[in-house]
Amino acid sequence: MFDINMRLTSMLGLLTIIIIFALVLDYLRVLRRPVRLGLYIAIIGIVCGVGLTLSAVLPENHFFGRVFSQIDTTQKVVAITFDDGPYPPYTDQILDVLKENNVRATFFVVGKNVDRHPELMKRIHDEGHQIGNHTYNHIDLLKADRDMVISEIVKTNKAISSVTGIKPHIVRPPHGFRDPVVLEVMAEQGLKVVEWSVMSRDWTNPGVEVIANRVISKAQNGSVILLHDGDGIANQASRAQTVEATRLIIKQLLAEGYTFVTVDEILAKAEEKNK
Ligand SMILES: [Zn+2]
CATH class of the missing domain: 3.20.20.370 (Glycoside hydrolase/deacetylase)
Known part of the structure; x- marks a missing residue:
């Protein structure tokens, strides 16, 4: 599903830079009109970071690729x-x-x-x-x-x-x-x-x-x-x-x-x- 060949740490590093940059822009009152774009980008970045981390650690998550956890069967x-x-x-x-x-x-x-x-x-x-x-x-x-x-x-x-x-x-x-x-x-x-x-x-x-x-x-x-x-x-x-x-x-x-x-x-x- 997710085929960009990147490490989780690199993705989180990149997101951190984007979040900091967006927050600085917001602080400097740049990109504030008509909406506070910098702040929104920072919030989306944080949500993406949490999502990517959960994709790496939750046993049933397939975002980074197929893994087996619960098997779909009617047999006991x-x-x-x-x-x-x-x-x-x-x-x-x-x-x-x-x-x-x-x-x-x-x-x-x-x-x-x-x-x-x-x-x-x-x-x-x-x-x-x-x-x-x-x-x-x-x-x-x-x-x-x-x-x-x-x-x-x-x-x-x-x-x-x-x-x-x-x-x-x-x-x-x-x-x-x-x-x-x-x-x-x-x-x-x-x-x-x-x-x-x-x-x-x-x-x-x-x-x-x-x-x-x-x-x-x-x-x-x-x-x-x-x-x-x-x-x-x-x-x-x-x-x-x-x-x-x-x-x-x-x-x-x-x-x-x-x-x-x-x-x-x-x-x-x-x-x-x-x-
Ligand atoms: Zn172990």
């Missing part, structure tokens, strides 16, 4: 996804919960954590879960230059394939942040950008019940659920609440008749419907 399917791992002991514990319930999930892994814990990466793959790229250092890609974005993606793909032999074809940018250049690099690397439609803010550790209830109350056909088995590259926070919440979420959604599928499988449902 949801995809449960885990970000930031592998991270012991929590990734192992989540894998145990998934195994007990015969559920397959999708893990968006951080390359640096894959290199730290290859045995956990191998277990994720061996147990049939899908793997996605979540960059190497979990950096904000809006602040990285093009070469850095490429290197974050390529290094992570290498780390994943050296352990599992597979090359991911899905990516989730850290925090979901993207702009036209980030999306262009992902497309060049053959990666579909997957965001989410159900978020529990589990990384703030608000309590097991709170995490589970937030997910269960928002889940619907075609939801992509975001949870965290890891903690960026810091690997300091506990994910014990997420482990227990995962158990409750799976139990309740299975009881409600939902089937858990991988991201690839839920994307295929959307394609079936569009045929």
Whole structure:
């Protein structure tokens, strides 16, 4: 939709200059008649800046290009996804919960954590879960230059394939942040950008019940659920609440008749419907 190849930071920089210039003109009482044109330009500039920023951070926004969040399907399917791992002991514990319930999930892994814990990466793959790229250092890609974005993606793909032999074809940018250049690099690397439609803010550790209830109350056909088995590259926070919440979420959604599928499988449902 938006094909000017520009960084969000450049767009905001340009808008800031326009806004300042317009306000100075207004202050100097230039362009004030018949309307206060300078002031109006400044207001429009601020609104555009807010709109562009929201387009970069809201998971369901398509202004800068296509991303996947909520899938349009009439089938009772949801995809449960885990970000930031592998991270012991929590990734192992989540894998145990998934195994007990015969559920397959999708893990968006951080390359640096894959290199730290290859045995956990191998277990994720061996147990049939899908793997996605979540960059190497979990950096904000809006602040990285093009070469850095490429290197974050390529290094992570290498780390994943050296352990599992597979090359991911899905990516989730850290925090979901993207702009036209980030999306262009992902497309060049053959990666579909997957965001989410159900978020529990589990990384703030608000309590097991709170995490589970937030997910269960928002889940619907075609939801992509975001949870965290890891903690960026810091690997300091506990994910014990997420482990227990995962158990409750799976139990309740299975009881409600939902089937858990991988991201690839839920994307295929959307394609079936569009045929
Ligand atoms: Zn993350």
